[in-house]
Amino acid sequence: MTYCIGLCLDEGLVxxxxxxxxxxxxxxxxxxxxxxxEKPGERVIALMSAGNLAVSQGVVNLLNEGIEMAEAEGDGGHGRPLTLMTVPSMFQATRLVGQAVRQMWEADGAALEARDESFNVSLILAGQIGNRRMRMFQIYAAGNFIEATTDTPYFQIGEHKYGKPILDRAVSHDIDLTGAVKLSLVSMDSTTRSNLSVGMPLDLMVYRKDTLRVAARRRIGADDLYYIDLAQRWSVALKKAFVALPDPPWLHEL
Amino acid sequence: MTYCIGLCLDEGLVxxxxxxxxxxxxxxxxxxxxxxxEKPGERVIALMSAGNLAVSQGVVNLLNEGIEMAEAEGDGGHGRPLTLMTVPSMFQATRLVGQAVRQMWEADGAALEARDESFNVSLILAGQIGNRRMRMFQIYAAGNFIEATTDTPYFQIGEHKYGKPILDRAVSHDIDLTGAVKLSLVSMDSTTRSNLSVGMPLDLMVYRKDTLRVAARRRIGADDLYYIDLAQRWSVALKKAFVALPDPPWLHEL
Structure with a gap:
């Protein structure tokens, strides 16, 4: 399994x-x-994947080697393969990823099906190119995709359920990046506690809108003192919040 | 879908x-x-079910009509059908429920399979009979079962993931019954917010150990002022707890 969270906020991406x-x-x-x-000053694009690892590694390889996109060329239509370093917009970047997923389906889909294994992959792609809008998309196994909005400024892929209640209560598009980092870590902690197939270390990327360079990238290991402390504080805070809740008035007879 | 929680605690059952x-x-x-x-002074037994409603309703009907249990008779072996009002122990009660599940499988399993529908049911049975131990069991679709212990004093059936993080952090066998009621309501609220197929009203039963009578039974509707207030307070408390978390020291550059 896997758990990935992407937050697309007024201030940037987590x-x-x-x-x-x-x-x-x-x-x-x-x-x-x-x-x-990343090409500082020009573009920052991040991709996260869940599902069949062979499929998602194949997608990344195809994206790095370049994909021919008849309709999507933004470089003057010279027929050169596009990569995420050359696509002109995040919309075209997302179509490129979708195309890579479809090429993997063409390559491996039938063989996987013949062995009763599913072609399952889902991806979150986010970033900004030049003076265009910062955007975030979720891409499905069919290569189609949806975009995050201010109503729902986050996507989750993989084991999303354990970590969702805190996101639903605390995420809005106008929270700051530091808060968003903490929130994503708390959501991840709830997930790793309950599903053994989601585990440390974690990879974090933070991007501040319109800077066109990565603000922070960090691998957070099981020995990260801040993360350990955060998880403990969160447990204590939850218990305290719980104890402070009023008793049910209809339970006085207990 | 469904969400049911059973807590088997030092003080009693929720x-x-x-x-x-x-x-x-x-x-x-x-x-x-x-x-x-319930037969006050003699026994209290509660059953919760998730899965195929036809199966779980059938199980309850069989339990009320009585089931012949060759090996499990505790009434002298006269071959009379046993019900949950006549079984001599919680272990025999649980075997009886397992037997009812197997009879439903014999009755409907093949027809369900022929239509590619699954025979899926899971149940939580808890209670106390006479001077025997209060116990809680989870029963599977095969009719087999496991018992809750002080290490893991709760069972969930149905959509269990959204409501599990708070249970994992706050449940232990020595929490009091009022706290356990609040905890189960918070866990349910996290679930109903995220899964539309889990919904109000709720049915609550509280039993205090060794009393052999139900301590509280209540249907909690969507208009229950305490429940509405609890859910709001919990949201506010979570946000406050979250804001109070320290910032990552390695993010000062943001």
Whole structure:
């Protein structure tokens, strides 16, 4: 399994991914699920993936080698393969990722189906190119996609349920980046506690809008003192908040 | 879907169930998923069910009509059908429920499979009979079961993920019954917010150990002022707890 969160906020982007992959509980490994493409002053694009690791690694390889996009060329239509370093907009970047997913389906889909394995992959792509809008998209296994909005400024892929209640209560598009980092870490902590197939270390990327350079990138290990402290404080705070709740008036007879 | 929580604590039992059933989002209904059998001074037994409603209603009907249990008779072996009002122990009660599940499988399993519908049901049974121990069990679709212990004093059935983080952090076998009621309501609120197929009203049952009578039973509607207030306070408390968390020291550059 996997858990990745992307927040697309007024101030910028926060992307957080775990690194655990597993083929059964007796076969777990660590793989980076976040890839960042950056050309300072021109573009920052980050991609996170969940699902079949062979598919998502294939997608990243195709994106790096370049994909021919008949309709999507923004470089004058010379037919050169596009990469995330050359696409002219985030919309075209997302179509490129969708195209990479479809190429992986063409390559591996039938063989996976023949073995009753599912072609499952989902991705979050976010970034900004030049003077265009910063945007975030979620891309499905069919290569189609949706965009985050101010109503729902976050996407989750993988094991999303444990970490969702806190996001639903505390995320809005106008929270600051530092708060968003804390929120994503708390959401991740709730998930790693409950699902063994989501695990440390974590990969974090923070981007401040219109800067066109990564603001912070960090691998957070199981020994990260801040993260350990955060998780403990959150547990204590939850218990305190819980104790402070009033008793049900109809339970006085207990 | 469904969400039911059972807590088996030093002080007693707390059982909470939602009432929503759905066959698609365009076909939702309200059905009681909790059944209580009580003979004050002798026994209190509560059953909650998730899964196929036809199966779980069938199980309750079989339990009320009585089931012949060759090996499990505790009434002298006269071959009379046993019900939850006549079984001599919670262990036998749980075997009886398992037997009812297996009879439903014999009756409907093949027809369900033929239509590619799954025979899915899971149940939480808890209670106390006479001077025996108060106990709580989770029963699977195969009719087999496990018992809650002081290490893990709660069971969840149905949509368990959204409401699990708060339980994992705040439940222990020695919390008091009033706290346990609040905790189960908070866990339910997290679930109903995130999964439309879990919904109000709720059915609550509280039992204090060794009293052999139900301490409280209540249907909590969407208009229950305490529940509304609790949910709001919890949201506010979570946000406050979140704001009070320290900032990551490695993010000072933001």
């Amino acid at each position: 992307m957080l991914a775990d690194t655990r992959t597993n083929a059964g509980v007796d076969n777990i490994s660590t793989f980076r699920k976040m890839t960042v493409w | 059982m909470l169930a939602d009432t929503r059933t759905n066959a698609g989002v365009d076909n939702i209904s309200t059905f009681r998923k909790m059944t209580v059998w």
